[in-house]
Amino acid sequence: MTENKPWKEVLDDGTTVIRTNAWSPPGCHPVGCGIKAFVKDGKLLKIEGDPNHPITKGRLCPRCLALKEYVYHPDRITYPMKRAREDRGLDKWERITWDEAWSLIKTETERIKEKYGPEGIVVFEGTGRQPTKTIHPFSTGTLGTPNIAYTQSGWSCYGPRVTITGFVFGAGIPEIDYAGGTPLRYDDPDFVLPKYITIWGKAPLESLADGFWGYSIVEMAKRGTKLITIDPCIRWLGTKAEYNLQLRPGTDAALGLGLLHVIINEDLYDHDFVEKWCYGFDELVERVNEHSVEWAAEITGCDAEDIRAVARILATEHPNSFTWGLAMDQNPNGQQAAHAMMAIVALTGDFDVPGGTYVGVFNDRNNEVGGRLPAELMAKAVGVDEYPALPALLENAHPDIMLECLETDKPYPIRMAWYYSTNLIAPTNSAQPHRWHDALQQKMEFAVATDLFMTPTTMALADLFLPLATFLEQDGMVAPHYEMNPGSIFAINKAISVDECKSDVEIMLHMGHMLNPEGWEGIEKPTDFWANGLARDEDISYEQLKEQTYYLPGLVYRKHEKGLLRPDGQPGFNTPTGLVELYSTIFEHFGEDPLPYYMEPAFSPISRPDLAKKYPLTLTTGKRKITSFHSEHRQIPSLRSIDEDPIATIHPDTAAKYHLKDGDWIWIENDWGRAKERVEVSPIVLPYVVSASHGWWYPEEDGEEPNLYGNWKSNINNLIPHKVIGKLGFGAPYKSGVPCRIYLAETE
Amino acid sequence: MEYGLLIHFEWCTGCHACEVACRNEHDFPIGKYGIKLTEQGPWQYGKNDWEWDYVPITTNLCDMCKDRIDAGEKPACVHHCMAEVMDFGTKEEILKKSAELKGKCMVLFNNK
Numbered sequence: 001m002t003e004n005k006p007w008k009e010v011l012d013d014g015t016t017v018i019r020t021n022a023w024s025p026p027g028c029h030p031v032g033c034g035i036k037a038f039v040k041d042g043k044l045l046k047i048e049g050d051p052n053h054p055i056t057k058g059r060l061c062p063r064c065l066a067l068k069e070y071v072y073h074p075d076r077i078t079y080p081m082k083r084a085r086e087d088r089g090l091d092k093w094e095r096i097t098w099d100e101a102w103s104l105i106k107t108e109t110e111r112i113k114e115k116y117g118p119e120g121i122v123v124f125e126g127t128g129r130q131p132t133k134t135i136h137p138f139s140t141g142t143l144g145t146p147n148i149a150y151t152q153s154g155w156s157c158y159g160p161r162v163t164i165t166g167f168v169f170g171a172g173i174p175e176i177d178y179a180g181g182t183p184l185r186y187d188d189p190d191f192v193l194p195k196y197i198t199i200w201g202k203a204p205l206e207s208l209a210d211g212f213w214g215y216s217i218v219e220m221a222k223r224g225t226k227l228i229t230i231d232p233c234i235r236w237l238g239t240k241a242e243y244n245l246q247l248r249p250g251t252d253a254a255l256g257l258g259l260l261h262v263i264i265n266e267d268l269y270d271h272d273f274v275e276k277w278c279y280g281f282d283e284l285v286e287r288v289n290e291h292s293v294e295w296a297a298e299i300t301g302c303d304a305e306d307i308r309a310v311a312r313i314l315a316t317e318h319p320n321s322f323t324w325g326l327a328m329d330q331n332p333n334g335q336q337a338a339h340a341m342m343a344i345v346a347l348t349g350d351f352d353v354p355g356g357t358y359v360g361v362f363n364d365r366n367n368e369v370g371g372r373l374p375a376e377l378m379a380k381a382v383g384v385d386e387y388p389a390l391p392a393l394l395e396n397a398h399p400d401i402m403l404e405c406l407e408t409d410k411p412y413p414i415r416m417a418w419y420y421s422t423n424l425i426a427p428t429n430s431a432q433p434h435r436w437h438d439a440l441q442q443k444m445e446f447a448v449a450t451d452l453f454m455t456p457t458t459m460a461l462a463d464l465f466l467p468l469a470t471f472l473e474q475d476g477m478v479a480p481h482y483e484m485n486p487g488s489i490f491a492i493n494k495a496i497s498v499d500e501c502k503s504d505v506e507i508m509l510h511m512g513h514m515l516n517p518e519g520w521e522g523i524e525k526p527t528d529f530w531a532n533g534l535a536r537d538e539d540i541s542y543e544q545l546k547e548q549t550y551y552l553p554g555l556v557y558r559k560h561e562k563g564l565l566r567p568d569g570q571p572g573f574n575t576p577t578g579l580v581e582l583y584s585t586i587f588e589h590f591g592e593d594p595l596p597y598y599m600e601p602a603f604s605p606i607s608r609p610d611l612a613k614k615y616p617l618t619l620t621t622g623k624r625k626i627t628s629f630h631s632e633h634r635q636i637p638s639l640r641s642i643d644e645d646p647i648a649t650i651h652p653d654t655a656a657k658y659h660l661k662d663g664d665w666i667w668i669e670n671d672w673g674r675a676k677e678r679v680e681v682s683p684i685v686l687p688y689v690v691s692a693s694h695g696w697w698y699p700e701e702d703g704e705e706p707n708l709y710g711n712w713k714s715n716i717n718n719l720i721p722h723k724v725i726g727k728l729g730f731g732a733p734y735k736s737g738v739p740c741r742i743y744l745a746e747t748e
Numbered sequence: 749m750e751y752g753l754l755i756h757f758e759w760c761t762g763c764h765a766c767e768v769a770c771r772n773e774h775d776f777p778i779g780k781y782g783i784k785l786t787e788q789g790p791w792q793y794g795k796n797d798w799e800w801d802y803v804p805i806t807t808n809l810c811d812m813c814k815d816r817i818d819a820g821e822k823p824a825c826v827h828h829c830m831a832e833v834m835d836f837g838t839k840e841e842i843l844k845k846s847a848e849l850k851g852k853c854m855v856l857f858n859n860k
Contacts, residue, residue, distance in 0.1 A: 046772060049828050059830045065768040205761050205830075218759055218831045236761060239790060239798035626763050638768050641778045684790055 002183070004548035005052045007493050015040045019050055019549045021490035023471050023478040024129040025421070025452050026063065026070050027629035030211035032478040032490035033060055034549075044068055044472065044496050054552060055180060055213050055488060061626055066638040071470055071498060075635055075699065076452055078499030081465045088441055089460050089705030098500065101464060106514055108446040109143060112416040118373075119380045121145040122402070122414050126422030127157050127429060128629060130504045132482055133366050135420060136395060137529075138504075141370015141519050142511035146381040147414065149397040151424045153431035154725035154732035156330040158210065159394045162484070163730065164328075164338045165360075166393045167586040170574030171565050172360025172484035174345065174352075176321040178216035180480065181487030181555045186223065190555065192355035193220060194321040196242075196313055198228040200341060201252060201327020201735070203235060206624035209325060211480035228310055230255065231327070232620065233649070233691055234684040243310050247300040249620050249689065250601040250736025253333050255307065256340025257598060258296025260288045262311030263347055269315060270349030277560060277573070278346055280583020280594070287595040299598065301686070315348050319355035326622060331736035332726040333599040339584065340596040346580045352558050359559060360485035362574070366533055367395065370512055371519035382411070387729030389590040400723040403432075406439035419449035421468070421504070423457045426631040426711055427621075427694045431720035431732060432672065434712070437461070450507060453635065456711035459703050467501045474503035477530040477545065489538065489551045505529050592727050601736045602724050608739070615670050615739035616688070621716045622734055623649065623693045635699040646696040646714045648677035650742070651687040655679065658742060665745040668692060670738060673718025676745050690740055692716045750857065751812050752842040753826070754835040755804060758851030762787065762802030766825035766834070773813060773824035782810040783825050804834075806856050812836070 007019045016039045021032040034053025038045040047067045051058035070076075080101040081093040096104075112120050123139040125131055125148065131138070139148045150159065165173050176197055182188040197217055204214030217237065221227060227241035230252070238244045247255050263269050264285055274281050297304035314320050322345055328338040350356030372378075382405045383398025384391050390398050406414060417440055425433040440447070440461050449462035458465055471478075476492035483489075502510075505526040512520035523529055531542035540551050556564060563569040572578035576585045581594075588594040605612035625647075627639040634640060648668060650660065660666060664679040668690055677692055685691050694717070698710035712718070719740060725732050762785055770782040783806050790800035804825070813823035817836075821827065826834040835845060839857065846855050 051827075057832075058827050059832070060765060060769070060828050061830055062764045062768040065765060065772060065828060068772075205763070215761075215830050218761065222759060234790070234798065236790075236800055236802075239800040242796065244796060637778050638771060642764050642767070682790060683792055 002052045002054045002057065004550065007491070007547055007549050015045060018493055018495035019052070020472065020493040020495060021053070021478055021549065022064050023476070023492060025468055025470050026067070027128050027632040028063065029128050029208050030478045030480060030482055031208050031213055032211070032480065032488070033064060034058070035060070035064065037472055037495035039495050042496060044071055054183060054185065054550060059215070061208070062639055062642065063627065063629065063633060066636050067472070069636050069638055070633070071472060073453070073635060075454070077454060077465060077467045078501050079467055080500065083463055085445070085463055088463070089708070091459070091704050093465065101466060102510065102514060104464060105448065105511070108416065109515060112446060113144065116413055116415050118144040118377065119147055119412060120414055121416040121418070122147040122149050122397070123418045123420050124422045124424055125150045125420050126424070129421040130476070131420045134504050134508055136364070136367040137369040138420065138508045138511070140373045142508060142515050143418065144373065144516065146373055146378045147397050148381070148395065149399060149402045150429065151399050151402065151422070151436065152429035152732070153400055153720065153722060154332065154730050155390060155394065155396065155399055156732045156734055157326065157429065158329060159396070160329040160334055160730040161324065161338060163389070163393050164335050164342070166362055167584055168339060168342050168575070168581050169359060172362040173210070173481050174322065174357045174359050175212050175481060175485045176216070176323045177355050177358040178213065178220065179555065180213070181552050183552055186219070190354055190557070192319055193223055194225050194319050194355040195317045196226050196228055196320040198230065198314065198320055198322050199237065200230040200322065200324045202323055202325025203624040204323060205237060206626045211482065212323065213480070228313065232686055232689060243306060245300070245302045245306060245310060246686065247302050248686070249618055250331050250333065250604065250733065251300040251598070252327055252331065252337035253340055253596055254296050254299040254598040255302065256337055256344065256596060257288055257291060258293050258300070258307045259311040259314065259344055260284070260340060260347070261291070261293050261296065262308050263315045263344065264288055266312070268312065269347040273349040273351060274347060277580055279577040279579035279581050283595055284343060284582040287597070314344060319350045319353055320348060321350070321355060322357045327735050330622065330732060330734035332602065332724060332731040332733060333736065334731040335726055335728065336596040336598070343582050343596065346582065352560065354557055358485065358555070360481055361565070363483045369523065369529065369532060370516060383729070389592070389728040390730065398729055400725060403435060403439065403722065406443060407435065415443065415445040417444045417447040417461070419447065419451070419457055419462060421450055423455040423631040425457045425460060426455060426697045427675070427715040427717040428630045431717055432722045433715060433717050435722065450504065453699070454703060455631065456697050456708040460705065460708055466507060467499070469498065469501040469503040472496050473498055473501055474505070475527050475546070476503070476505065477534065477542070483533065486553060487555055489534070489545065489553070491546045491549050493546055493549065590728055601733060603733065603739050604737065605739070611739045615741045617654070617690050617740050617742060618688055618737040619668060619670070619690045619692060619719055619740040620735050620737055621692050621694050621720070623647065623691050625693070628695060631695040631697060634697060646677040646693040647680045648693065649680045649682050649685050649691040651685050651689070652681050652683055653687045655681040660742070660744065666742045667745050668716070668719065668740050668742050670719050670740045672721050675714050675716045675718050677714055677716070690742060750839045750859070751817070751836065752839050752858070753806065753823070753856040754837070754842045754846050754853060755856060756833040756849055756851060756853045757801055757803045758853065759831045760802040760804065760833045761831045763830045765828045765830050766804045769824040769828040773816070774809065776809065780809065781807055783807065801852065803854060806858060810858055812858055
């Protein structure tokens with residue numbers, strides 16, 4: 001058991017050691033890994049992992065270990081800069097003061113609002129960084145715009161899972177129970193070690209996705225937990241698993257229906273849980289029985305006996321703990337796959353039980369800060385009419401419709417953009433990045449970017465660059481799953497300052513008081529913002545949190561029995577029926593099939609045999625490496641020296657067929673575009689799959705247009721089509737696959 | 749006192765934390781290492797059976813973090829190992845522990 005230690009201590013030689021917890025920038029999920037920052041004369045000397053941290057216990061991944069290289073990188077931008085609109089794409093930046101920056105923002109914001117209305121402004125969000133917690137108060141509370149826009153086609157990251165969890169469970173996102181919220185951790189008497197952990201479409205070790213400490217899977221496996229992985233790629237964890245269901249990309253919903261078929265028809269389900277807490281069981285049975293396990297095997301390419309064996313384990317070997325990943329988001333059929341998985345969690349009875357799938361609490365408490373916009377203005381957010389299910393919980397514009405709006409000025413012109421920690425034209429969070437680039441570069445009358453390094457996006461599109469502070473340079477707070485799957489809360493304690501950099505929250509507060517002073521009354525300093533969230537439902541003040549560096553409120557199981565999921569405090573779920581909706585009345589309300597169903601990927605060889613002749617392989621993107629966070633960290637020497645180039649993994653049979661070998665540069669190509677990556681030959685992928693890396697650009701190359709740091713060369717999002725999404729507007733085929741061909745690129 | 753490392757590589761995930769932690773501690777330039785990850789596999793030998801191991805190996809530059817040990821700390825690689833697969837101790841301690849561990853492991857001595 002670890003102990004809370006003072007947040008600050010001074011060593012004999014005068015070095016100050018600050019205990020803090022990592023989030024972003026540099027980009028990462030909100031894991032809150034424990035850090036000791038050694039500081040002397042205001043300079044960071046070194047970083048160590050904090051052994052007193054209850055989860056990470058001194059461990060750090062290479063990204064935080066290389067933090068000093070990031071903080072003091074010679075290319076880091078540490079003061080505000082501006083550039084004339086006609087110089088977009090050229091390195092003609094001029095250093096200015098913050099006062100000049102504020103004044104420019106105020107003048108331009110007021111001018112744009114006067115001319116185009118507040119909806120003429122859009123705030124673009126990236127992923128993982130702190131703006132995931134500040135984008136609502138920043139956009140609505142300072143700029144006054146309803147156009148909050150994540151740009152990834154089909155909003156294909158986390159949002160779809162948040163939404164389906166809200167619709168079906170009426171709760172916050174579920175996660176593996178890793179005893180995260182208790183000081184005794186795995187030795188807590190209330191905790192039960194999962195007998196099995198099932199990892200569905202996720203790379204928890206490489207990504208630490210969503211703030212879940214993925215290494216807890218290794219910790220529990222060492223204690224005897226067995227693993228099941230469901231993934232088109234056999235990952236390292238998969239090689240330690242009892243079963244790998246290596247399914248064809250994008251067929252997750254069919255697999256889910258197959259697993260349910262076994263659980264229901266072999267009468268393995270938890271009758272008590274179904275009777276008490278589930279809605280629509282009979283309808284689900286009917287749906288599941290439209291097909292057989294053999295059908296699921298045929299669709300997915302998995303062995304029918306393996307599907308049966310896994311289903312039997314899930315239903316009889318308790319507790320099983322599920323985690324799910326981007327496979328549920330980056331697939332137009334992903335909501336149905338997610339719905340099926342949630343039905344499995346419910347039917348097996350491992351719902352919010354010790355060692356089972358721990359259910360979160362929905363949290364949008366920061367969204368209120370700065371005041372709400374009138375409903376009629378929020379209703380102007382782009383794409384709300386076409387895809388009303390998307391803003392239901394996310395309160396966002398629709399990404400694909402946003403692109404069309406930027407290109408056509410329909411339903412109205414947008415003329416000011418704020419790039420809020422996003423590198424959207426790099427191969428991160430858009431499809432067809434050329435289209436975003438062209439529309440934004442040509443149409444915006446004023447554009448601001450907040451970031452730490454010049455990126456392809458800021459170089460091409462911004463007029464004003466505001467330099468951000470890293471987490472070492474600010475006071476804040478971080479909790480896994482963006483505070484939605486609680487169990488642990490960590491303080492971010494300021495250790496150093498770097499030149500004129502400001503944190504996201506500092507910038508937001510200044511903007512708030514400048515543009516909307518009434519909305520921000522009483523929120524004077526960054527800690528007021530974080531304390532506001534804490535005060536709502538945690539038994540600790542911000543000052544206490546800072547002092548003790550972390551807080552473990554304890555785990556509460558079976559929250560639905562205790563009235564903890566509903567605003568009225570009654571037992572049950574915060575859904576229209578008050579139950580887990582195996583038959584989703586909310587899907588039905590939005591015109592979607594209320595039950596899970598399988599939809600063949602739109603461009604698979606089955607759907608489009610014509611395309612398959614030209615493009616016989618299937619591309620999936622988003623292959624993870626621990627040395628980068630999406631498009632970040634490419635300029636960090638220790639990290640780049642480990643992973644120097646974008647890697648595309650192909651099967652040995654495919655390599656032989658195309659006469660390719662390890663290290664060859666290839667073009668991956670389809671009708672939408674092409675990207676250049678390096679071959680890795682490995683049997684971990686299916687023979688017809690190309691598993692490609694995302695996030696690649698080359699900070700060492702010429703940054704000006706048209707090269708933009710080599711932004712278009714390895715831009716895997718060139719190959720992802722626009723608006724190939726699910727019926728409710730969620731999910732795009734980053735992971736469910738698009739057709740491609742590969743060929744040797746000329747050596748450079 | 750002769751020290752050694754015990755690496756329970758059955759669970760080494762190949763995260764490279766040991767390499768970067770070591771570089772920080774010793775200020776090695778890019779391309780030089782006190783400890784370096786090696787890889788075996790991945791290859792398949794049965795329906796659900798795979799060989800895929802990562803093993804970190806110390807180099808001639810490794811001094812078993814003498815300064816840290818003198819200060820009562822763990823070597824930088826052991827301290828930061830994400831999968832907690834590295835142990836440091838005297839030769840006797842390491843040999844004893846290795847005999848008790850389940851799964852594949854390796855002992856590394858730096859006899860000089």
